Amino acid sequence: MLTPNVVSHTTVRRSNLATAPNPRTSARCSSCAMRHLCMPQGLATDDMPKLEALICSARSVRRGEALYRAGDPFDNLYAVRSGSLKTVMAHRDGREQVTGLRLAGDPLGLDGISTDTHSCTSIALEDSSVCIVPYAALKHMCRESGTMQDRLHRLMSEQLIRESSQMMVLGSLSADERVAAFLLDVSDRNGQRGYSHAEFNLRMTREDMGSYLGMTLETVSRTLSRFQKRGLIDAQGKLIRIIDLEGLRHL
Template identity: 60%
Template sequence: MSDVAADPVSSRTFVALQVAPAPAQGAATDRAPRKDGTRCSSCSMRPMCMPQGLTPEELQRIEALICTSRTIRQGETIFRANNPFQSIYAVRAGSFKTVVMHRDGREQVTGFHLAGDSLGLDGVCSGHHSCDAVALEDSKVCIIPFNLLETMCREVKAVQQHVHRMMGSEIVRESSQMMLLGTMSAEQRVATFLLNLSERLRKRGYSPAEFHLRMTREEIGSYLGIKLETVSRMLSRFQRDGLLDAHGKDIRILDHDGLTRV
């Protein structure tokens, strides 16, 4: 099965943001920085977020720019569609969804982002964000002012290569999503989604067989282009077939190979 949501990779550099327009209702506001003692060198997401092969001096340069990560409460947004693009964001803890709003007010989920993923690259092209980024749970992000990241890219080759991989991952993620929506049955979409999530959790050191879904079935259906009822029906079918055990949002994969063959 194809990988429907390849992990975008993130890096972490942080300085105070320039003053931005007041956020829309529900958006998280920029809070005054406060030191919390967490550094890239001791962060559990460093293998996912940071470029590999940095010298101690290069790592120190990056850490010198870091202020504390910012807490985003469940339901708050980091940015909204049409907000000016200033920064990209590394998810340090928690999870997010990205959504676009249709003219009739319907919400379309375009991605789910876990710790170690990046957010905000949608704004690089036009200078404005094209979607909302909403916290699925209380989460933390590290904020990376893009102009400073560009400067560091010119000075540190490993960082430049890392940013290229981040952008490449976004291209792969979007093309995979198009293939999922255009060529797979509903059953295959749900199976592929679970397998992809399992693999992403494995890479972060969590159990690939037992996990708790942070998103609702309605949000999964929106992402996969199917109805909520269809998601529930597919999960029930997989359970009857002995492929997994599902209790609410708690998922236990019983037959990984069987799920792959769906």
């Protein structure tokens, strides 16, 4: 999926993370800056306290730390509160493939619903935090609230659509088109979160980008350099500035 928390804008206000490993704090949806992305629309006023009681806590995930690993028992869904994470699946021969990128407001953990175990690993690309949603309690609330049930179904549908879009990117686009589609997706998602469409920090390594886009590290680097020479972008390390948005769209 061309998604997610891949990016952290240079002006993003980040939560103060505690120094203890995996600290947990209370999480309040009503005060979260990303609630417009993950909260169900039309939620009844008296359902808000129930939802905040359901989301028992927020957890910090340090850069490089796994939120969960493939094969771990599935108990919770998560919503990215700040930062960014990637999802990774392992091939039978041990090679790893980056399969998803999660930004603030994006869900995590839906892969575990079908078998009660996670099929992929989720790793923080930077110091991040996630809201913890116990799945058993969420199912109970969905039975009581049609709005919550509809939101869960929409999240599942959105993930299917994003995965289908990613298959199209890998299967039918050239290297230039793949990188352009990736940058445009990050730009669009950044805008949805109230940040700049044109300037952002990519927290993924070039190698991760290549894995996600089905390209080699060298091809990713050459493509970004070519875009810079053509005046489409300005890339200074992880900082990306899109100069010609329409030019990227017409590649």
